[in-house]
Amino acid sequence: MKKNIVYILIAMSFFAMSCIKDMTNMDVKPVAQIVIDTTGMGLTTSYTTFQGDSLKIKIKVNKTGTSNDNLKYEWGINTYGGYKRIVGVGRNLETKITEAPGSFVLIYTVTDTTTNQKAFFTWNLAVNSAYGSGLIVVDTRDDINSDYNLIMGFNFTPGMGDSESKIFRNLYSGANSKKIEGIVKDVSYERYTTSRFLTSITDKSIIRVDPLSYQFTMRDNQCFLLPPEKISPNKIQSTQQTNPHEYIVNDGKVHYRYTSTAPFGYRFLGDNLDYSCKEICGLQLPTSSTAAAVLYDEKNNRFLLTPTITSSSGTLTSFPAVDNSGVAPAFDPRNMGNKTCLHLEEGQNKRVLAIMKSRDAAQYFVYQVLLAPLNGKMGYSLHDITNNPEINNSKYYTCSQSENVLFYATDNKVYATTLLAGGGTDASLRYTVESGEKITGMRMHIMQGNINLPSLVNPLDFTQRQTMPAANRMLILSTYNEATKNGKIITIPLQTLGVGGLVTDPLYIKTYSGFGRITAFCNQNQ
Amino acid sequence: MKRLAKYCSFLFGTVMILSACEKQEISTYNDDPGIYFTTSTYAYSFTEDIGANSKTIYLPVALSGNAKDVDRHFTIEVVNDTNTNVTSEMYEIQQGDLLKNSFNGRVGIVLKRNQQVDQSLVKLKVKLSESSDFKPMLTQTVQITWTGKIIQPVNWNWLKYYFGTPFSTNWYAFMLKEAGVTSFPYSGTLSKTDPVTWWWSAAQVNAYALKVKEALIKYNLEHPGNELRYEDGPNAGQLVTMPI
Numbered sequence: 001m002k003k004n005i006v007y008i009l010i011a012m013s014f015f016a017m018s019c020i021k022d023m024t025n026m027d028v029k030p031v032a033q034i035v036i037d038t039t040g041m042g043l044t045t046s047y048t049t050f051q052g053d054s055l056k057i058k059i060k061v062n063k064t065g066t067s068n069d070n071l072k073y074e075w076g077i078n079t080y081g082g083y084k085r086i087v088g089v090g091r092n093l094e095t096k097i098t099e100a101p102g103s104f105v106l107i108y109t110v111t112d113t114t115t116n117q118k119a120f121f122t123w124n125l126a127v128n129s130a131y132g133s134g135l136i137v138v139d140t141r142d143d144i145n146s147d148y149n150l151i152m153g154f155n156f157t158p159g160m161g162d163s164e165s166k167i168f169r170n171l172y173s174g175a176n177s178k179k180i181e182g183i184v185k186d187v188s189y190e191r192y193t194t195s196r197f198l199t200s201i202t203d204k205s206i207i208r209v210d211p212l213s214y215q216f217t218m219r220d221n222q223c224f225l226l227p228p229e230k231i232s233p234n235k236i237q238s239t240q241q242t243n244p245h246e247y248i249v250n251d252g253k254v255h256y257r258y259t260s261t262a263p264f265g266y267r268f269l270g271d272n273l274d275y276s277c278k279e280i281c282g283l284q285l286p287t288s289s290t291a292a293a294v295l296y297d298e299k300n301n302r303f304l305l306t307p308t309i310t311s312s313s314g315t316l317t318s319f320p321a322v323d324n325s326g327v328a329p330a331f332d333p334r335n336m337g338n339k340t341c342l343h344l345e346e347g348q349n350k351r352v353l354a355i356m357k358s359r360d361a362a363q364y365f366v367y368q369v370l371l372a373p374l375n376g377k378m379g380y381s382l383h384d385i386t387n388n389p390e391i392n393n394s395k396y397y398t399c400s401q402s403e404n405v406l407f408y409a410t411d412n413k414v415y416a417t418t419l420l421a422g423g424g425t426d427a428s429l430r431y432t433v434e435s436g437e438k439i440t441g442m443r444m445h446i447m448q449g450n451i452n453l454p455s456l457v458n459p460l461d462f463t464q465r466q467t468m469p470a471a472n473r474m475l476i477l478s479t480y481n482e483a484t485k486n487g488k489i490i491t492i493p494l495q496t497l498g499v500g501g502l503v504t505d506p507l508y509i510k511t512y513s514g515f516g517r518i519t520a521f522c523n524q525n526q
Numbered sequence: 527m528k529r530l531a532k533y534c535s536f537l538f539g540t541v542m543i544l545s546a547c548e549k550q551e552i553s554t555y556n557d558d559p560g561i562y563f564t565t566s567t568y569a570y571s572f573t574e575d576i577g578a579n580s581k582t583i584y585l586p587v588a589l590s591g592n593a594k595d596v597d598r599h600f601t602i603e604v605v606n607d608t609n610t611n612v613t614s615e616m617y618e619i620q621q622g623d624l625l626k627n628s629f630n631g632r633v634g635i636v637l638k639r640n641q642q643v644d645q646s647l648v649k650l651k652v653k654l655s656e657s658s659d660f661k662p663m664l665t666q667t668v669q670i671t672w673t674g675k676i677i678q679p680v681n682w683n684w685l686k687y688y689f690g691t692p693f694s695t696n697w698y699a700f701m702l703k704e705a706g707v708t709s710f711p712y713s714g715t716l717s718k719t720d721p722v723t724w725w726w727s728a729a730q731v732n733a734y735a736l737k738v739k740e741a742l743i744k745y746n747l748e749h750p751g752n753e754l755r756y757e758d759g760p761n762a763g764q765l766v767t768m769p770i
Contacts, residue, residue, distance in 0.1 A: 266736035
């Protein structure tokens, strides 16, 4: 019996042993770690460099128990979409950055060739174009051909100091060995992630370049998915603050493009009355559910709304019928009378200012139209500016989104007229150009860059100046002196909001000169 | 004798128990690749190329299994039933290819044209053949039709988002005429395996759809009370409408 018990116990011990988990495939052998030591070396988590610059990184690497001779190194520049370029195989990095401007990740990989053990370290890498953010200035020196110039400086370029500025001249002819044929009358820059477009229009051509190099990319019919019957552009506008997109008015019709799609789509369809326009204004921050832009239909004397920003295929729509209940709207956007539109621009609180002139009389008006909500009260306000000083000689118009003021310019003077509640205006002369100069263009700056303004405490002490973003606080003028053949860009900060109070102290006004006659300019937001 | 039996039993039991201690190998995934068509029908009309006597179409297939670093091939064969009404002179079946590191492949078929094709709808049904490389699975057959007449194109499943769901021959003829094209070569799926044939972008088809819509509005304005209607198809008699 005892023997049987022993046998049973032995058998049970074998049974129990068979229940032990088989770990023979899972041996864990501790291996010394590869240590990428970034401490005390002044290394940052990110690098910013210009295209064409060198990037140098020195780094310590060690692994206990292994000679560094057994370590293999790799430096790779990577980005979304599978792009990868090996830029180094040594412990330290020294390489020339040839990547197109954009955001990348620099990945450092160290491999122990004896065990295939790897260690990684990553940095964010921002590559900027040699041609960075700034102001594109288009000029002509022979009144036949045009060329691009770029001003990078405190007013337009993030990171540049108060006294710093660089002007790149003749960029188009430098990159393409010839100038742009014709006089450029409008220019627009648009960027969607890494896709960048700089498009200019003359009376009968559309020319597009790559703003990283200013090399020609396409023109005229190539700029459309379906070639229009005629190339006769009048206006081009980009919106860059959200969902970048761009409008062009060609042969009286509006075409639209967005994201990285280079060509413009088919023209927006009108309603049964058709339409013909010269001016359009897209909001910089449109909502996704309301009209993204408004245009003036010269054929039927009315405003029309574009589809929403997410619909490039809808038709233009009329404004709703006027709702006179309660407080009646100031005007009916569907019936503007016999007037032509001189200018459209986004003003305060997403209202669009329309500078209108009677076709058969010297009467000038500012209409403020709402793009949302869609109801019968979108004719926000009407201001008769017929009696404003020199309005008959006005040629250029602009406004800030930070105040309810219209700037208008004659050949040599800039006036600001406050658009008062109830429809009145209050005009003041704000700037006069130097003798012999003529104003050739005027715009409110809306993108990157900075301005200086006098201190609120001690406005006469320049050393106590305050620096702030230039967007909607800086008027840009272009002028030309026929005698000296000198064109200038003049930037004038807007000191007092609400009345268009341009700064008067010349210390705060910057001038960039040495151009031909400037015919167009726009922001370049690289 | 009893004791011997006991010892034998014990030894046998011990051997059996020890055999349970055999080392386990970690099991790994065994690839058993299969392929399937990603469409069950394919229609072609020689109206897209009036002067042509033949057209090579490409049927798309997808891989189930691992991609490999070598080109692989497959074949298809004709299903000779009522769904095939053409003789072998009217088509040529090519070898199917699934290129290395790809999960999508295609097989070309040359569709030929004669008087019968111009006057009727001819049919050919094909199926995937089993090979050492692939097992057919899921959608294993495709019904091909071709003609010289206007028929619903194979990419209508994409065009319908721009031109409307109901297909009608008079509406399609209107679309082609007003767009000034012989086809709308846009397909978000077929372009993956045959980007040469299906080369339009969504932006392009959208632009052409707007042009057609403009023509439709004009036509309807010029024909009050006699606006454009579908003449055949599921919505025959109803007014033509477009979703964009």
